[in-house]
Amino acid sequence: MENLEQQLRSASGEVPDVVKELRQEVEALRNRLQNPENLTLRKTSQDSSASNTPSTSKRKKRVTGKHQPYGRRDPDSARQVYNKFMEISEGSACEGVRKWLRQATFESDAWSDEELLLLLQHIYVDLGLPSRFGISMPVLRRFLFAVYDNYNDVPFHNFRHCFCVAQMMYAMICKAELMPRIGELETFILITSCICHDLDHPGYNNIYQINARTELALRYNDISPLENHHCSVTFRILEEDPESDIFANLSPTDYRKVREGVIRCILATDMARHNEILAQFREIIPIFDYENPAHINLLSMVLIKVADISNEARPMNVAEPWLDRLLQEFFSQSDAEKMEGLPVTPFMDRDKVTKPSSQCSFIGYVLLPLFEALGDLLPELDDLIIIPVREALDYYRRLNEAAKDERHRRSVDAASGGGSCKGDGGTEDGMTHSALLDPNSTSSAAPSGGHTYGGNVLTKSGSAHSMRSKRSLQWMRSHSHSHSRSYDGGDYEPVPQIPEKSRSIDATGEETLTEGILAENRPINEEADEEESSEEEDVDEEGEETVTEVEVSEKALKFKISTEGSSTIVLPPTGVRKRRESRVEGRVKTDDEGEGETNTSGGGKAGGTQDVPAEPSSQSTAPQDGDRTLDLTEENSQQPCRSQKNHHHSSIMSRLRHFTERLSLGGGDGHGRREGGLSPPNTPPRPHSDCSGASRGRASPLAMQRKTASLGREGHGKVGRGWRALVGGKGGNSSAAEGGGDSTGSTGSFLAACSPEELGNGTAGASPSAASSTSSSSVQPLRRKKGQERDVEEEIPGEGSLARSLDSMLQRDHCKWWQHQKIGRSGGPSPSSKQRGFFSFSSARSRGEKQAGGRGGGEARGSIGSGGSKGPPLLGGSIRRRKHNIGSQKVTGPGKVSVVLADGVACESAN
Ligand SMILES: Nc1nc2c(ncn2[C@@H]2O[C@H](COP(=O)(O)O)[C@@H](O)[C@H]2O)c(=O)[nH]1
Numbered sequence: 001m002e003n004l005e006q007q008l009r010s011a012s013g014e015v016p017d018v019v020k021e022l023r024q025e026v027e028a029l030r031n032r033l034q035n036p037e038n039l040t041l042r043k044t045s046q047d048s049s050a051s052n053t054p055s056t057s058k059r060k061k062r063v064t065g066k067h068q069p070y071g072r073r074d075p076d077s078a079r080q081v082y083n084k085f086m087e088i089s090e091g092s093a094c095e096g097v098r099k100w101l102r103q104a105t106f107e108s109d110a111w112s113d114e115e116l117l118l119l120l121q122h123i124y125v126d127l128g129l130p131s132r133f134g135i136s137m138p139v140l141r142r143f144l145f146a147v148y149d150n151y152n153d154v155p156f157h158n159f160r161h162c163f164c165v166a167q168m169m170y171a172m173i174c175k176a177e178l179m180p181r182i183g184e185l186e187t188f189i190l191i192t193s194c195i196c197h198d199l200d201h202p203g204y205n206n207i208y209q210i211n212a213r214t215e216l217a218l219r220y221n222d223i224s225p226l227e228n229h230h231c232s233v234t235f236r237i238l239e240e241d242p243e244s245d246i247f248a249n250l251s252p253t254d255y256r257k258v259r260e261g262v263i264r265c266i267l268a269t270d271m272a273r274h275n276e277i278l279a280q281f282r283e284i285i286p287i288f289d290y291e292n293p294a295h296i297n298l299l300s301m302v303l304i305k306v307a308d309i310s311n312e313a314r315p316m317n318v319a320e321p322w323l324d325r326l327l328q329e330f331f332s333q334s335d336a337e338k339m340e341g342l343p344v345t346p347f348m349d350r351d352k353v354t355k356p357s358s359q360c361s362f363i364g365y366v367l368l369p370l371f372e373a374l375g376d377l378l379p380e381l382d383d384l385i386i387i388p389v390r391e392a393l394d395y396y397r398r399l400n401e402a403a404k405d406e407r408h409r410r411s412v413d414a415a416s417g418g419g420s421c422k423g424d425g426g427t428e429d430g431m432t433h434s435a436l437l438d439p440n441s442t443s444s445a446a447p448s449g450g451h452t453y454g455g456n457v458l459t460k461s462g463s464a465h466s467m468r469s470k471r472s473l474q475w476m477r478s479h480s481h482s483h484s485r486s487y488d489g490g491d492y493e494p495v496p497q498i499p500e501k502s503r504s505i506d507a508t509g510e511e512t513l514t515e516g517i518l519a520e521n522r523p524i525n526e527e528a529d530e531e532e533s534s535e536e537e538d539v540d541e542e543g544e545e546t547v548t549e550v551e552v553s554e555k556a557l558k559f560k561i562s563t564e565g566s567s568t569i570v571l572p573p574t575g576v577r578k579r580r581e582s583r584v585e586g587r588v589k590t591d592d593e594g595e596g597e598t599n600t601s602g603g604g605k606a607g608g609t610q611d612v613p614a615e616p617s618s619q620s621t622a623p624q625d626g627d628r629t630l631d632l633t634e635e636n637s638q639q640p641c642r643s644q645k646n647h648h649h650s651s652i653m654s655r656l657r658h659f660t661e662r663l664s665l666g667g668g669d670g671h672g673r674r675e676g677g678l679s680p681p682n683t684p685p686r687p688h689s690d691c692s693g694a695s696r697g698r699a700s701p702l703a704m705q706r707k708t709a710s711l712g713r714e715g716h717g718k719v720g721r722g723w724r725a726l727v728g729g730k731g732g733n734s735s736a737a738e739g740g741g742d743s744t745g746s747t748g749s750f751l752a753a754c755s756p757e758e759l760g761n762g763t764a765g766a767s768p769s770a771a772s773s774t775s776s777s778s779v780q781p782l783r784r785k786k787g788q789e790r791d792v793e794e795e796i797p798g799e800g801s802l803a804r805s806l807d808s809m810l811q812r813d814h815c816k817w818w819q820h821q822k823i824g825r826s827g828g829p830s831p832s833s834k835q836r837g838f839f840s841f842s843s844a845r846s847r848g849e850k851q852a853g854g855r856g857g858g859e860a861r862g863s864i865g866s867g868g869s870k871g872p873p874l875l876g877g878s879i880r881r882r883k884h885n886i887g888s889q890k891v892t893g894p895g896k897v898s899v900v901l902a903d904g905v906a907c908e909s910a911n
């Protein structure tokens with residue numbers, strides 16, 4: 001522009017007005033673009049021309065990643081989804097689908113995007129939320145679509161993930177009959193939070209955001225940058241398009257509670273806060289009081305966390321594609337980290353992670369302890385989520401054990417000049433069939449770390465097995481004989497096994513020896529302390545572990561916001577070994593015996609219970625009441641922490657210094673400068689085949705099974721097409737649909753997709769899924785069929801021919817297909833003669849059913865608690881809510897400054 005103006009000036013002596021105006025516009029545009037706030041959402045105004053679609057234009061600039069390989073979905077396809085959603089939006093799910101929607105077996109892949117939107121609508125309506133909170137159906141639909149439109153096209157953290165989380169939340173609410181207990185408002189908060197909890201997720205996590213110093217990390221000062229962003233986007237959606245504002249008719253009090261609640265819940269999904277939240281929750285379980293808002297707060301945070309990581313509670317054919325997507329996202333991030341010279345996040349590193357190792361670690365150390373804590377309070381959820389997760393862990397342990405056995409066998413073979421890796425039970429991919437196939441195999445349950453292989457017990461030298469507790473071994477033994485998902489609910493105490501992480505297995509079963517996991521990952525992935533090295537000495541090379549996401553994420557949070565409204569500098573754990581021990585022992589010690597008091601003085605309540613160490617000297621990473629910050633001054637560094645008998649204080653001090661330096665400095669030259677100059681990685685999302693698994697690149701029965709099960713990702717609509725063909729669309733355009741969406745509904749057509757008789761007569765051979773169903777149902781004890789191997793390359797979603805043939809089959813025989821899906825879920829509901837097929841497509845009126853909608857239309861279902869006024873304060877709890885002036889600072893101790901980040905959230909740090 002400047003050049004142009006200069007030329008014009010020299011040519012004609014003046015700059016014409018039109019050019020001046022143009023310049024102003026360019027300036028305004030530049031300002032908009034440079035302010036990331038303006039870029040978070042797609043502007044409604046930009047595309048309002050097209051059928052009143054709320055928002056479908058491409059955002060110009062990302063705020064969530066420097067080198068971002070992912071993007072939004074194509075605006076045209078989003079618009080199409082909107083139009084289709086509007087077409088079907090007055091339909092409703094039939095009874096069979098509704099029931100399925102309350103199960104962990106629900107398969108989101110079976111539905112198109114617009115169908116999922118319809119199902120989300122159903123969830124709101126079924127819970128009576130629109131009528132209770134004055135949400136008209138057009139507003140609800142517009143909101144749901146805006147949410148859809150603000151998810152990115154990333155492998156895992158996409159709209160379908162948010163759907164799954166919301167659906168699991170719905171299932172838990174129904175199963176445990178939570179609504180009367182927690183109240184309508186909290187239910188509203190929970191469902192909405194689930195739907196919004198990963199909005200605009202870039203596919204790269206907080207660790208990347210912080211290390212790469214992205215706009216988000218800068219904006220949120222490294223404090224849960226993504227979760228803060230998800231919250232921010234949530235409320236921007238509502239602010240920027242009042243027609244989508246589902247909170248518009250809330251009273252000011254309720255609005256405040258909802259806003260606080262949604263923020264609280266979404267922020268709780270940061271895995272860096274996992275231990276803190278779990279520890280606090282465990283504290284209150286024995287005294288849980290549904291009348292106590294602080295307890296409800298914490299329960300909600302746990303519920304959303306559980307829903308968020310609940311994929312492994314789903315049947316194998318649902319869970320595994322999600323794991324593949326997650327690893328795809330992980331690997332893409334670690335590839336980018338490598339290319340950008342950033343610390344490589346160990347649990348995301350394709351060179352170090354296998355599916356079984358990843359899942360053993362995650363389920364054993366992160367997921368199951370959380371689920372079981374929830375199960376302690378809500379035993380109703382055992383069947384729904386806890387037992388399936390135990391089985392998943394059992395399965396992955398077996399895989400891990402088998403892989404270890406195989407490696408051992410190979411090394412023995414190699415040492416003795418032995419030959420082939422194949423034969424006598426070994427598979428091409430390094431798995432030992434005997435261990436996988438034989439549920440009675442003792443290989444995963446051998447006491448004292450013994451492995452059986454070919455009848456010989458190989459004694460493992462390492463400490464990993466010795467770190468299993470007796471109870472763990474007992475459980476593993478008992479479960480190695482388990483043949484059914486119908487777990488007897490016996491005396492199971494989950495004590496995680498130490499998964500093997502030090503080696504990964506490639507497609508041929510070749511193992512890649514990894515270096516010390518922590519060694520490569522500076523700054524925030526490293527345990528740099530010498531003392532720690534010595535602490536690790538008793539971990540043999542096979543017992544080496546990859547730190548979990550929680551551990552790495554905790555470290556990534558320089559400031560850890562506590563739910564008490566203050567924040568604390570996290571004490572770095574004293575070492576992997578101690579962490580493991582504390583996990584192994586902590587639960588046993590804390591729940592009943594009260595031995596976990598070693599690190600609190602005066603019986604401090606908050607925190608620490610999960611990580612209560614086996615040894616008094618170990619550290620809890622959870623903040624303790626009364627001593628929430630670590631004083632960094634030299635003189636105080638010599639003093640023991642007030643609330644912790646800290647035998648390692650000085651080393652922790654040095655570690656902390658080291659750690660905080662590294663944190664703030666990023667990788668690179670050791671002086672805080674990342675090595676620049678690297679070209680953008682330009683790493684497109686890896687195809688599925690790049691997710692390393694215990695076995696890759698080979699077709700297998702399982703792969704076929706999975707292929708048939710994870711249907712129609714070619715547009716996500718394959719399966720639904722059968723239904724859509726039947727329903728045919730209402731024929732109304734989107735605006736008509738919007739207009740007609742009040743509680744009375746318009747004259748929607750009624751269409752029962754198939755009759756109960758048809759369902760009852762379905763035969764197993766009718767579809768590829770039926771094959772899946774048959775085979776998986778015949779192997780109840782494990783989540784996998786005997787001999788099933790992992791084959792990632794075979795799992796590419798949406799791969800043509802099978803999906804196509806299924807699609808055409810579905811158009812003929814969708815009812816049977818659906819029935820088989822139901823049959824096929826291990827642990828899923830048995831098909832009932834009352835099942836009514838896919839969807840019935842009916843208006844509220846024609847079904848004579850409550851269809852919430854316009855104000856006062858339709859009452860809430862179920863027994864609902866008192867008026868939804870239970871919304872507790874943000875960050876409340878045991879938990880004093882503090883009113884602060886945002887931005888204010890005060891010195892809170894020698895070398896410490898407290899800065900108020902947001903209402904109720906203060907951050908204390910060394911100055
Ligand atoms: N290794 C695994 N990690 C998992 C699995 N399911 C979830 N996760 C991790 O948890 C977080 C949840 O947070 P989100 O709000 O970002 O979704 C997710 O990012 C994963 O990293 C799993 O099955 N295995």
Ligand SMILES: [Zn+2]
Nearest residue numbers: 161197198308
């Ligand atoms: Zn999530």
